[in-house]
Amino acid sequence: MVAEIGQLALILAFLMGLCQTFAGFAGAHRRDPALMALARAAAWMQLLFVGTMFLALATSFLQNDLSVALVAQHSNSAQPAIYRIAATWGNHEGSMVLWVLILAVQGASVAWFGSSLRETLQARVLAAQAVIGAAFLGFSLFTSNPFLRLNPAPFDGNELNPLLQDPGLVFHPPVLYLGYVGFSAAFAFAVAALIEGRVDAAWARWVRPWVLASWIALTVGIAAGSCWAYYTLGWGGWWFWDPVENASLMPWLMGTALLHSSLVLEKRGALVSWTILLAILTFSLSLIGTFLVRSGVLTSVHAFALDAKRGVYILGIIGGLTGTALALFAWRAPAMRTGALFAPLSREGGITLNNVFLLGATAAVFLGTFYPVFVDLVKGAPVSVGPPYYRMTFVPIFIPLLILVSFGPMLDWKRNAWWNVAGRLRLPLLLAAGALFLAVLFLGMKFVLTAGGIALGVFLIAGAAAVLVRRYRFTSGGDWRRFARSTPLATYGFVLAHAGLGVTALGITAVSAFQTEKVLNMRAGQSVDLAGQEVRLESVLPMHGPNYQAMEARFKVGSRSGERTLISQRRFYPVSGTQTTDAGIGVGILGNTYVSVGDQNPDGSIVVRMWDHPLVDWIWAGAFLMAFGGMLSLADRRLRVGFAAPAFRAAAVQGAA
Amino acid sequence: MKRLLFALPVALFAAVVAIFAIGLKRDPSKLPSVLINQPLPAFVLPAVRPHDAGLSSMQFRAEPRLLNVFASWCVSCRVEHPVLLQLKAEGVPVDGLDWKDKASDGARYLRVNGDPYMRAGNDRSGRTGIDLGITGVPETFVIDARGMVRYKHTGPIAPKDWTNTIKPLMDHLRAES
Known part of the structure; x- marks a missing residue:
């Protein structure tokens, strides 16, 4: 019934x-x-x-x-x-x-x-x-x-699927979907604007909260997914460049570009058709994400349903929606008037550059994700593209972007002199140079890339803080009360988001350069040294869960902050006949200890893999900081529709309808 | 000129959709196997069924055969099982590799569900499975009369897989040898 x-x-x-x-x-x-x-x-x-x-x-x-x-x-x-x-x-x-x-x-x-x-x-x-x-x-x-x-x-x-029986699953897909689908509002607004033939600041004020909310959800969703993969897949990786992960990363990158360009449209009335194009593309990439998971064009750990009929239908949806929107764009957008002009060195210019880099990064991920499909068509032999490809393409595009991040907020609208901007960033630049020098000094020239990563993280965090310092000293004239009263939530929002990027950058740098891994056979009572900590296997016992049987291994880890117990399980789900590994993770602000058990050998010993992951939690902490910044910005009353100040209305651009 | 620039996105998009449309026709379950057109890796496995000879890679000679990887704990294998029994009734030579399983469990599985295999070997440790590049059970290899792997099917064999793909290949191989 x-x-x-x-x-x-x-x-x-x-x-x-x-x-x-x-x-x-x-x-x-x-x-x-x-x-x-x-x-x-x-x-x-x-x-x-x-x-x-x-x-x-x-x-x-x-x-x-x-x-x-x-x-x-x-x-x-x-x-x-x-x-x-x-x-x-x-x-x-x-x-x-x-x-x-x-x-x-x-x-x-x-x-x-x-x-x-x-x-x-x-x-x-x-x-x-x-x-x-x-x-x-x-x-x-x-x-x-x-x-x-x-x-x-x-x-x-x-x-x-037992891999999906996890608290993370209760939470991860709905949030991710909130982000994917959220961009549909921006898409619908873009299509409506193209049909109307006019875009104005009010349009941008309407679109921005949707984009921001979707971006927050996607940020949280991606971070939660990465976190979930880290603790369930049992090999301690946090990003695999899996097609489905890429499918969520692409709309995020494009959505970040959209978030910034719609700011320019709202404040300056510029980048009109560009913003509309981004709105269409961001949602299209979300659709392609859905398409990827369902069609079986690419196989992946995440694939739910491999059914070509569904793939054809979804491809029809993508072709119909995006195709119509882009055709509409080709037809109507040239007639829309472009907004105010700006010099290359201006905040508008900075954001345009940000958009170019984000678009480049998205293109790199897109090509990497779909390269197997293209090659299969040309050569008839399926291949897959691994992390080395992304290290060579995505990373070199993304690092200049991260360097630019701290410059953006220091730029004024319309035009700037470069020495002014450099002067405003004097302190963060000095701090970053200091970090670079110290890191090279202590780690040696072999770790020069790592040192660069550390300096970049420091520059991002210091650059974000410098925005608040500058506001305190100049806009508020050094008066704390005036500073507290006059600083809008949105300012705290982007400062936190930019600093969050720095935290994530530090986490990624540390874990890529300094993680240690050990694989060995262990018996109960045996201990081993892992990155200066003693890891001891206490016991290996069978146990029963509600719908699985498991072999449970208990470890004692003597760490910097005292002793603690880690439990790793090898689970067997009889109904589906699947085996999963539940890793034991000791979480700490300076790093995690990660143990995961494999099969038991005939002689009673078990295969144990263990890792020391320095600063790995910073990767997710940074992402959540970004999302929190987004929420603050969303809560800013100036963003709420109905508060449109007359000045913004005056800046409205009208296209030729 | 400006109009052309604005039409660029839709043109690029049309190309991508065309590529996807062709890509959709490809079967994702055809995972590439590095073993295709390579000799079957060498193995000698103990028997699954009591009082039986077991299975060795040297036995894949003289005629094209199927090597089916199964396990008593595998649910999809139960789905595939009736098809294998049908093949046996048709006289197709099928050998079984009992993967990551106790021989006694494998033998009980065959006693209960029927036994489609001419020979059956037990790979308790999964070591042979690694050489064969097994990603999951069931998987089926088509091996020609010279002991070369010619095809790998991932997942249960549905009746249509047999009639459309594997049977024509087996007929071709038999004609070849």
């Missing part, structure tokens, strides 16, 4: 999406208030139906209704309740349901908050969103229906 309600809601949501598309486009074209109101109402109804559909699926999982095929495939009675719920989106069909749910929430919020928008623009945004929604609801309905029944129902179900 519950599944049938879900099925019905799916059909209704699909029809409602078609209705919203028509009402929005036609209503805006004819300037018909009734039709435009219908589009808004349809957005609400769509949220209602999609919400019902999601709840119906989650209920089926929670009740373990095995007559639903999807539930029988991914859940069984021994699986803990929380993973039965997580299984709702831990599979192909269910993840599409989550996708459209987030889309529907966005549609409804455009209908809700959009009262300050031009009515025709709002209607066109809603219509464009409905096209995306209907496309994906149709995808669910016709190729991957989550509510198909099994007759007769099996006695007990299959199992959610």
Whole structure:
């Protein structure tokens, strides 16, 4: 019964999406208030139906209704309740349901908050969103229906992939999806603006919060995913350049570019068509991310469903949506007037350069990810591109970008003199040079790249702090109270985000240069030295989990901060016959100790791999700092729509409609 | 000129979509195996079934054979099993490699589900599996009369895999030898 309600809601949501598309486009074209109101109402109804559909699926999982095929495939009675719920989106069909749910929430919020928008623009945004929604609801309905029944129902179900049975999974995909789908709002706004033929500062003020929110979600999602891979995959890596990781990195890079260019559009009315292009491309890359995971064009650890029919459908969606938007861009964008001019050495110029580097980095990742597909076409032999490729392409593009980061906020709008900018960064530059000198002195010339990385991290953090120092000394005239009152949250936001990049850079540098690894056979009672710490294997015992059997090894680590116990398990999930490793990780601010056990040898000893990962947690700490900075910026009241100051309105650019 | 620049994104995008569309037609389960057209790595394995001779790489001579990798703990193998039994009934020579499994468990699995194998060897430690480049079970190798690996199928053999891909290859190999 519950599944049938879900099925019905799916059909209704699909029809409602078609209705919203028509009402929005036609209503805006004819300037018909009734039709435009219908589009808004349809957005609400769509949220209602999609919400019902999601709840119906989650209920089926929670009740373990095995007559639903999807539930029988991914859940069984021994699986803990929380993973039965997580299984709702831990599979192909269910993840599409989550996708459209987030889309529907966005549609409804455009209908809700959009009262300050031009009515025709709002209607066109809603219509464009409905096209995306209907496309994906149709995808669910016709190729991957989550509510198909099994007759007769099996006695007990299959199992959610054990690798995915983890607290991280409950959290990671929804957040990542929030980011992917969030860029659909920017996309819809871009399409609506192209149809309207005009872009102004108000448009940018509307788009920026969406982009910022999606960017935050994507940042958290990527960091959480990397963290999850670090502790579950059992080999202590934190980034693998896996196609699916790349799929989330590409929209992040492009979204970062969009975030900065929309700032220029909002404040200076420049980079109009560029920002629109970025908005289209960012969401397209999110779509390609979805496409990658589902189509089987590339195989990967993450792949949910290898089904060519689905791939064809998703390729159709991408081709239709992005193709139409880009064609619209080619047709309408040349007629839109470009905004104010600026000198090369200006904040606008700096942000343009930032965009160029980010675009280059995205292109490097894109080529690396799809190179196997291209080669397969030319030579007929599949190959895969490994980390060396990214070290040679992505890293050299990204490092100059990181150096630029600290210069950006020190630049003024319109034009600058270079000695002024260098003067403002005197202290951070000195600190970075000092760090470089000390690092080379202590580590030796062999570690000159590492020393460069450390200096870069220091420069990023000091450069971010210098923004606040400068504000305190000049804008507030050295008065703490005035400083506290006058500094907007958005300033703290970007300062934290830029400093976060520095923290991440330091973490990556340290872990790449100084990690130590040991692989050996150990018996209970044996100890070994790892990077100055004593690691002792206490015991190896079998144990039983709720739906798995395990061999559990306990280690004692005598570390800088006293002794602690680490537990690593080798788990076997009988239902799916899969084996996983649960690593034991001792977390510390200066670094982690990571132990992971392998198979037991016939003589009773076990294979143990152990690592010392200095500063590895800084990688994620930096990412969360960036996300937190984004949140502060989002909370800034100046960003909230409805607070548009007259000065911004005056700067509005109108294109030739 | 300016118009052309604005049309560049859509042109590039069309090219990428075209490439993806062709890429989609490729079968992702055809993982490349470095062993293709190489001799089968040497191995001698103890028997799975009691009072049996076991399995050795030297036995892959004289006629094209299938080498099927299975394990008693493998769920997908149970899906594939009826197809293997059907092959046996058709007289196709199939040998079994019981991977990372106890011989007694493997023997019980064959006793319960039926035994499609002419010969069966037990790879308790998974060492032979490494030489063969096994990524998971089930996997099936097609080996020609000279002991060369000619094809590798990853995952369970569905009836259509047999009729569309493996059977034509086996017929071709038999004609070749």
